[in-house]
Amino acid sequence: MTDESNNQPESTFSPRIGDTRPAPQVGDTRNPAPQPSTPREPGQGGNKNRRRGGRGRGGQGGQGQPRQQNQQPRNVDAPVEASAPEGSSTPNEGRKGNNKNRRRGGERRTRAQGRYLMCVHSTKDATHIATLEGRSMVEYTVAKAADETNQIDGNIYVGRIQNVLPGMELAFVDIGIPKNAVLYRADISIEDEDIEGETKQENKRIEEMIKGGQTIVCQVTKNAIGAKGARLTQEVSIPGRFAVLVPNSSTIGISKRLPDGERRRLRKIIDAVKPERHGIIIRTAAEGVSEEDLARDVASLSEKWGAIEAEVAKSNSPRLVYRDLDLAVRVLREELNDDYRGVIIDDRELYEKVREYVLAVNPELADRIEYYDRSTEELPLFERYFVHEQLHRALDRKVFLPSGGSLIIERTEALTVVDVNTGKNVGTTNLEETVFRNNLEAAEEVARQLRLRDIGGIIVIDFIDMEPKANREAVASALRQALSRDKTRTQVFDISELGLVEMTRKRVNEGLLESVSNICAVCDGRGFVVATGL
Numbered sequence: 132m133t134d135e136s137n138n139q140p141e142s143t144f145s146p147r148i149g150d151t152r153p154a155p156q157v158g159d160t161r162n163p164a165p166q167p168s169t170p171r172e173p174g175q176g177g178n179k180n181r182r183r184g185g186r187g188r189g190g191q192g193g194q195g196q197p198r199q200q201n202q203q204p205r206n207v208d209a210p211v212e213a214s215a216p217e218g219s220s221t222p223n224e225g226r227k228g229n230n231k232n233r234r235r236g237g238e239r240r241t242r243a244q245g246r247y248l249m250c251v252h253s254t255k256d257a258t259h260i261a262t263l264e265g266r267s268m269v270e271y272t273v274a275k276a277a278d279e280t281n282q283i284d285g286n287i288y289v290g291r292i293q294n295v296l297p298g299m300e301l302a303f304v305d306i307g308i309p310k311n312a313v314l315y316r317a318d319i320s321i322e323d324e325d326i327e328g329e330t331k332q333e334n335k336r337i338e339e340m341i342k343g344g345q346t347i348v349c350q351v352t353k354n355a356i357g358a359k360g361a362r363l364t365q366e367v368s369i370p371g372r373f374a375v376l377v378p379n380s381s382t383i384g385i386s387k388r389l390p391d392g393e394r395r396r397l398r399k400i401i402d403a404v405k406p407e408r409h410g411i412i413i414r415t416a417a418e419g420v421s422e423e424d425l426a427r428d429v430a431s432l433s434e435k436w437g438a439i440e441a442e443v444a445k446s447n448s449p450r451l452v453y454r455d456l457d458l459a460v461r462v463l464r465e466e467l468n469d470d471y472r473g474v475i476i477d478d479r480e481l482y483e484k485v486r487e488y489v490l491a492v493n494p495e496l497a498d499r500i501e502y503y504d505r506s507t508e509e510l511p512l513f514e515r516y517f518v519h520e521q522l523h524r525a526l527d528r529k530v531f532l533p534s535g536g537s538l539i540i541e542r543t544e545a546l547t548v549v550d551v552n553t554g555k556n557v558g559t560t561n562l563e564e565t566v567f568r569n570n571l572e573a574a575e576e577v578a579r580q581l582r583l584r585d586i587g588g589i590i591v592i593d594f595i596d597m598e599p600k601a602n603r604e605a606v607a608s609a610l611r612q613a614l615s616r617d618k619t620r621t622q623v624f625d626i627s628e629l630g631l632v633e634m635t636r637k638r639v640n641e642g643l644l645e646s647v648s649n650i651c652a653v654c655d656g657r658g659f660v661v662a663t664g665l
Contacts, residue, residue, distance in 0.1 A: 245472030245499075251459055251485075252512050253478035258459050261518045262466075268521040269583060273646035274458030280308050284351045285455030287367060289443055290314075292345045297338050303360075304349065307449040310360045314349065316340070318364035346447045356641050369432050369439075369453075372464060372492035373417040373425050374404075376432035382410030386417075393418050397425075404429045409436070416468060416493075428492070457481075460488050467496060477503040477512045525583050526644060532556070532576055536569045540580065542644070546589035549577055553595065563602070566595045570606045578613030585646075587619075587638025596630045607632065 248263045262270040275281045288306040292314075295302045303311040316337040341347070353362040369376045383401060385394050397413050404426040405411050411429060435453070442452040455461065459481060463474065467489065476482040482502045490497045503512045513519045524530070530538040535555030541548045551573040558565025577592055592610075597603050603626040610632065614621045623634040640646070650656040 245470050247471045248516070249462075249466075249471060249474040250512055250516050250518055251474065251476040251478070251481065252518075253476075253481055258457075258478075258481065259513075260459060260462055261513065261516075261522075263516060263518075266517065267579075268518060268525070269579065271522060271525065271583060271585075271643055272458070272462060272640075273643075275646075280310070280355065282354065282458055283308070283361060284354050285370075285461070286451055287348065287350045287439060287453035288363075289447065289450055289452055290347050290349045290363065291447075291449050292341055292343050292347065294343055295338050295341060297336060300337050302337065302341055304347070304363055305449045306349070306351075306361075306363070307451060308361075310355060312349075312351065312355075312361040312363045313359070314341075314347075314363040314365070318352075318362075318366065320365040348443055348452075353639065354641075356638070368412075369435055370414075370464070371428045371432045373414055373420050373428045374432065375412040375414060376406070376429065376436060377410035377412065378436050379408060380410035382412065384410075384412040386413060386415040388415045389413075389418055400425065406433050409433065456488075457484070460485055463489065464492070467493065467499075469496075471496075471499060473499045473501055475501045475503050475512060477505055522647075525580070526647070530576060530580060532569070532572045534569060534572055536572060538573060538576060538580065540584075540586075542586070542642075546591060547586050549580075549590065549592045551577075551592070551594050563598060566597055567602045567606070570594045570597065570602075571609050574606050574610040575613045578610060578617065581614075581621075581636055582617045582619070584643045585640055586642060587636050587640075590634050590636060592632040592634070594626060594630045594632065597626075603630075 246264055247269075250261045250263065252259045252261075256276055258274040260270075260272040260274065261268055262272075290304040290306040290312070293303045293305050293311055300316040302314045304314050306312050319337070319340050347365060348367060349363040349365055350367045351361045352364050355361045366380075367378055369378070383405065385397055385401070389397070397417060400422045401411070401413065403422060406429065413425075417425060439453050456464065459476075463485060467474065474485070476485060479502065482500065486497060486500045489500055505511065508515070513522075528540055530540065532538070532554070535553070535557075537552045537554040539550040539552065541550075551570060553565065553569050556565060556569050558568070573594065580586075581590065594606060597606070607623070607626050611623050614623065617636075619639060620637045621634060623632065626632050651658075654660050
């Protein structure tokens with residue numbers, strides 16, 4: 132470091148250490164009010180310069196805490212590869228040496244801002260996708276190698292009705308895989324001319340709507356879980372990046388997550404891009420998208436459906452006619468937006484496939500797709516970002532809360548029970564306040580654990596008893612607010628007099644524990660071995 136660089140802060144700021152107030156700077160609205168002069172230690176000057184020089188790099192008052200992202204200067208045009216390599220010269224080398232690495236780390240963050248980071252690790256049998264919010268893992272998805280029975284959701288089949296069960300209002304359908312799929316009455320879609328008589332479709336019985344041996348075109352909406360077969364629907368839809376095509380339908384829809392102004396804009400252009408015989412649903416990712424881009428996406432989906440119709444016309448035998456994208460690419464199609472600061476993939480083939488897809492549908496985000504070379508990196512991807520450590524904690528039945536309390540999560544075939552305990556949290560004022568604060572903390576963590584562990588079905592949460600009704604309402608409100616960040620549909624009831632909350636979460640996948648484990652061959656998953664000789 133040269134003498135000129137050491138003197139740079141001195142020439143920029145005229146006050147000396149010990150001045151009663153900093154010199155006014157142009158556009159600086161954060162200068163504190165005049166304070167009485169206080170003596171300083173000789174080594175405190177570096178902290179003062181670090182506070183002033185920290186504007187725009189995420190520092191705040193020299194305390195090392197991250198600044199809000201909307202206060203950072205954006206550098207969206209800088210590519211991912213633009214960061215300086217370790218040991219190279221940067222314009223900030225004139226600062227204090229102990230602050231250089233932190234400043235350069237802040238520069239790397241400004242190239243792509245976002246609250247989420249996605250780490251994708253490929254193995255021989257599956258692809259593991261971890262989503263991090265900051266440093267905390269919030270979602271973990273396992274995409275097993277696609278075959279004829281696993282990861283078939285989204286695929287379109289020609290199916291043949293095997294048998295109809297009027298008492299269950301469902302039908303078993305042969306789609307060309309070993310286990311028959313299930314088609315419920317609510318998922319049957321037939322044209323008006325196919326209905327005999329004047330009775331409306333909603334009043335028809337299932338045996339009057341479909342017959343054994345009938346051939347249908349259907350789509351898998353849920354993979355087979357346990358002993359249950361895959362679930363089907365006749366409401367076929369083909370999702371794209373910005374829209375979903377609903378063939379042979381008049382459906383028109385716009386995502387409710389979009390703001391009102393954006394919904395009005397899209398409503399004006401939806402007639403221009405809608406195909407004549409098909410319906411479309413505009414997705415949340417279409418926010419700010421031009422009419423040309425939206426029309427191009429819809430045209431691509433229409434071409435896919437034309438190819439599917441041609442494939443269906445070839446034969447009526449049960450078989451696959453359309454395979455959806457790999458789960459890793461599908462997750463990016465559903466999730467990737469400006470909220471993601473990066474997607475790191477440690478498999479070259481998958482990286483090329485994902486990058487090609489993102490370049491085609493969202494080229495402005497292509498620079499956020501990065502390849503993690505296992506041969507040159509010191510640590511595996513999941514160890515570098517502490518995914519393994521958090522994954523093992525997510526499989527434990529006990530979860531510790533920051534204040535000392537804990538959660539006990541027990542899963543059964545019928546439901547999942549979450550017990551809230553104070554543990555080492557003894558509070559500072561009184562028992563009611565301690566219980567209330569512990570329950571608020573638990574509500575936030577329960578929502579995170581349900582999302583992370585992908586727990587579905589019926590869930591019962593046993594909060595610690597609270598006497599005041601206002602406290603119970605506050606905890607229930609905090610739970611609903613925390614669950615609102617989960618894209619999976621949930622339904623929550625109020626806290627009962629016993630302190631119990633009953634809720635449901637839609638079961639989409641088999642769950643984190645089942646996806647990364649196998650049932651014990653000795654105890655058959657019961658968790659204990661009966662003593663011999665009895």
